[in-house]
Amino acid sequence: MSVPVPKGFSELTNLRSLSGFPVHVDMDASNSWCSLQELEPLSQLRDLTLYGIEKVQDSRMAEKAMISSKRHLQYLKLNYSASGHTIGTCGAEAEQQQQQSVTEEILEKLCPPTCLESFILRGGYVGRRLPDWMCAPESADFKSLRYLMMENLPCCTQLPDGLCCLPSLEGLTIKDAPAIKRIGPQFQASSSVAARGSTASTSAPFPKLRNLQLIGLCEWEEWEWNDCEEHMDVETAIAMPCLERLQIKNCKLSCLPPGLASTKRHTLRELYLYELTNLTHVENIPSVVKLDVFDCPELKKLTALDSRLQKIRIVCCTKLEVLEGVPALDSLVLEDPTMDTLPEYLxxxxxxxxxxxxxxxxxxxxxxxGSSEWDKISHIGKRDINCIEDSDTSSDGYSEED
Structure with a gap:
């Protein structure tokens, strides 16, 4: 439980780092606790973490903190308490909408300075939409932002269109957003269209993004992203040209977007696909050297993969029938305690x-x-075979190297 900070905190005007500051709301000016607006004089802050944002009930109080004026701030983390800020039950729709509108206004007023390098939003933001400063064209002003994480967004139905305009963004994590069913082309739209005052720019959407994690978008079914190569004149025309690592976990995508399959994509090295309940095939993904697929019950084909693919790990993908186009494969890990026979693709x-x-x-x-199962793998020089049960990975093992 967070303990309120005594008044007078605002006198520490040279403070550089403030972690775990608990938001205290009390309209009684005679109380002895520090409120959110006492952050206003702390203009030298480099790192700031706030807890209990859901306690703020008036956007004017958030505005008084003057977060956007802190011109040295590099790291900002805003924490909501999921238990302290929940959506009401049926019969209170008007009250829910009012609560959500206030929540959205407050986050809008907590806009960070454009010098920010890392921003984390977590805990249970119940707004239906993310703030305007994450949307185009305003987002293009955040020229230093390198890492963005948003976790537990129970009511957001779409991602803001301005994230692709962040010129320095290297890492993006979006986690637990169950209301998102579709990610449209605006998410990776051309920054030349979205950026403020832009004319004929050739800047790529997400120009420096290296690591993308989309986790717990459990109702997500469609990712509309189709880079049209016939109109590409420069290498940077594709979205996410520097993407090295992509992780997608717990969603309903049935296929990966065509935009990932551009022949101009040379940097994507690691692809992790976990708990994609409707995924049926993975194909035409260039440059990947490591592929992890875990608990994809409808997956049937892994084909037309990059010839440089070296490592594949397949866990509990019971319908997988085809594995092709992996001439440089160095290691294959296959885990499934429910298998009765080895797959023919081996x-x-x-x-x-x-x-x-x-x-x-x-x-x-x-x-x-001499057994039929042994014959399927006898051509493989080094084999490590282990006996496991449903949740036991420490049982007997057998290894052989020809």
């Missing part, structure tokens, strides 16, 4: 190393020379 691949985690029955048959 006969068509030749990794240097195979790690197999399976149930006892399959462990015994695939470890026995």
């Amino acid at each position: 006969q068509a691949v030749n990794p240097r190393y195979l790690k197999l985690d399976c149930n006892k029955k399959l462990y015994e048959s695939s470890s026995s020379p």
